[in-house]
Amino acid sequence: xxxxxxxxxxxxxxxxxxxxxxxxxxxxEMVKALEEGQFVPYFQxxxxxxxxxxxxxxxxxxxxxxxxxxxxxxxxxxxxxRNGLIARLDYYLWEQACSCLRDWIDRLxxxxxxxxxxxxxxxxxxxxxxxxxxxDLLRRYNLPTDLLHLEITETAYMEAPEQLVDAVTKLxxxxxxxxxxxxxxxxxxxxxxxxxxxxxxxxxxGFLDARDRTRGGIILASVVRMARLLDLPATxxxxxxxxxxxxxxxxxxxxxxxxxxxxxxxRASFERLLTEQPSA
Ligand code: C2E
Ligand code: CA
Ligand code: CA
Ligand code: CA
Numbered sequence: 001x002x003x004x005x006x007x008x009x010x011x012x013x014x015x016x017x018x019x020x021x022x023x024x025x026x027x028x029e030m031v032k033a034l035e036e037g038q039f040v041p042y043f044q045x046x047x048x049x050x051x052x053x054x055x056x057x058x059x060x061x062x063x064x065x066x067x068x069x070x071x072x073x074x075x076x077x078x079x080x081x082r083n084g085l086i087a088r089l090d091y092y093l094w095e096q097a098c099s100c101l102r103d104w105i106d107r108l109x110x111x112x113x114x115x116x117x118x119x120x121x122x123x124x125x126x127x128x129x130x131x132x133x134x135x136d137l138l139r140r141y142n143l144p145t146d147l148l149h150l151e152i153t154e155t156a157y158m159e160a161p162e163q164l165v166d167a168v169t170k171l172x173x174x175x176x177x178x179x180x181x182x183x184x185x186x187x188x189x190x191x192x193x194x195x196x197x198x199x200x201x202x203x204x205x206g207f208l209d210a211r212d213r214t215r216g217g218i219i220l221a222s223v224v225r226m227a228r229l230l231d232l233p234a235t236x237x238x239x240x241x242x243x244x245x246x247x248x249x250x251x252x253x254x255x256x257x258x259x260x261x262x263x264x265x266x267r268a269s270f271e272r273l274l275t276e277q278p279s280a
Contacts, residue, residue, distance in 0.1 A: 027083040030063075030076060034088055038064050041096045042264035043116070045273065046235055046257040049249050054277055056115040056149065058237075058257065059097045060264045061089060077121075086121045094118050094134070097148060098141040100267065104274060105143075112274050117149040117179065125152070125163065131170045145175035151202060154182040154189070161195050168196050179235075182207075184223050193230075201227050205238035205258070221251040228252055 033039060043057040063071035080086040097116045104113045124130055138145055150171060152164075168178050179200040183189050185207040193201075203223055208216035220236075227234040236248050239258030248256060265273065 023079065023082070026079050027085060030080060030083075030085060031088075033063060033065070034085075034092060038066070039089060039092060040064050040267070041093055041100065042266055043270040044257055044264040045114075045262045045270075046117075046255055047261050048254055049245060049256050050254065054114055054273070055255065056117060057270065058117045058151070058264075059093055059119070061093055061119075062264075081121065081123070084123070087123045087127060090119065090121060090124050091133070094137060094148070098137055098143060101143055101147055102141040104271070108271075108274055112277070113147075114274075115147045115149055115177075117151050119181070120150050120152045122153075122155050125167045130167060131174055134171070134176065135174055146177055149177045149179055149200075151179045151181040152198070154186045161192070164192075165196055168198060172197065172199065183234075184219075198232070200233045200235065202235045202237055203227075203253070205236055205240070205244065217247065220248075224248070224251045224253045 040062050042060045042062050044060060045054045046056045046058065047053060048055045061073055061077075063076050065071050077086065077089075080089050097118050101113060101116060127133070134148070134150075135145075138148060152168070171178055177199045179202055180189075180193065180196070180198040181202050182204045183193070183201040185204050201223075203220070205220075208220060224234055233255060234253050235255035235257055236244075236253050237257040239245055239248065239256045239260050241260060244258075245256060245260055262273075
């Protein structure tokens with residue numbers, strides 16, 4: 001072997017080793033953070049636009065890091081996924097969501113408490129105990145099944161469609177409402193929609209090209225129309241401007257979520273919102 005190339009490989013090995021170590025260290029830190037309860041749920045309200053009413057909220061994970069402060073999912077979700085830890089975070093957040101729902105119903109009354117949507121990753125779908133775990137969770141907190149909606153993210157759709165169909169069918173038979181997250185953002189959305197019997201769609205405004213509003217608007221209108229023809233309620237997320245909201249309403253998209261209405265809120269702020277809004 002030529003010495004020059006050898007040293008190049010050695011250098012590459014060093015860099016690779018360093019990054020593997022860093023990843024392991026980070027994953028270890030996250031396991032500890034999970035055990036210590038450093039991950040917390042944030043809540044982003046979802047509205048029925050015409051009625052101006054909050055109908056639910058999405059639960060989004062944040063890492064309340066002792067030194068770094070609030071860390072966003074973009075930093076920790078991929079690490080957890082690569083290291084087989086994402087299910088632990090998800091199970092933890094579902095538990096938090098149910099614990100909040102129980103507490104709010106007891107303190108504020110059931111008519112002030114909206115349903116919560118939680119996120120499911122691909123790893124969750126593969127777990128044989130998924131449905132029985134969720135059933136058990138809601139039973140433990142004495143909550144009706146339809147108070148917890150399940151958002152299945154796009155990455156979960158790429159492989160094993162049969163497994164996904166089975167999992168979703170089982171969850172729906174148990175009474176859970178299953179939503180397809182990030183609809184329209186990936187190649188497989190249409191195929192998945194054909195095969196997987198979901199209850200609702202979430203359409204991410206982010207997939208539209210902001211530089212070409214006309215084309216984006218036509219695509220969006222077609223997606224919303226398709227949802228209506230399939231009798232699937234659609235929630236547009238990432239709604240940032242009044243102009244977008246008015247357009248969405250005009251093409252028949254009833255539900256919206258985004259910075260225009262509210263950013264994701266910590267528990268105390270979200271509770272304040274619940275006590276302020278008129279009860280149902
Ligand atoms: P997502 O499920 O598509 O969640 C929506 C993301 O859009 C959230 O980002 C939210 O904060 C952001 N967002 C909301 N309104 C607006 C808006 O008006 N404009 C823009 N530009 N963005 C908006 P976030 O909280 O950073 O979460 C990112 C992703 O991380 C989520 O995307 C979800 O896929 C994942 N994630 C978050 N929490 C969990 C969790 O507990 N479990 C799993 N498996 N994934 C999670
Ligand atoms: Ca989601
Ligand atoms: Ca989404
Ligand atoms: Ca997204």
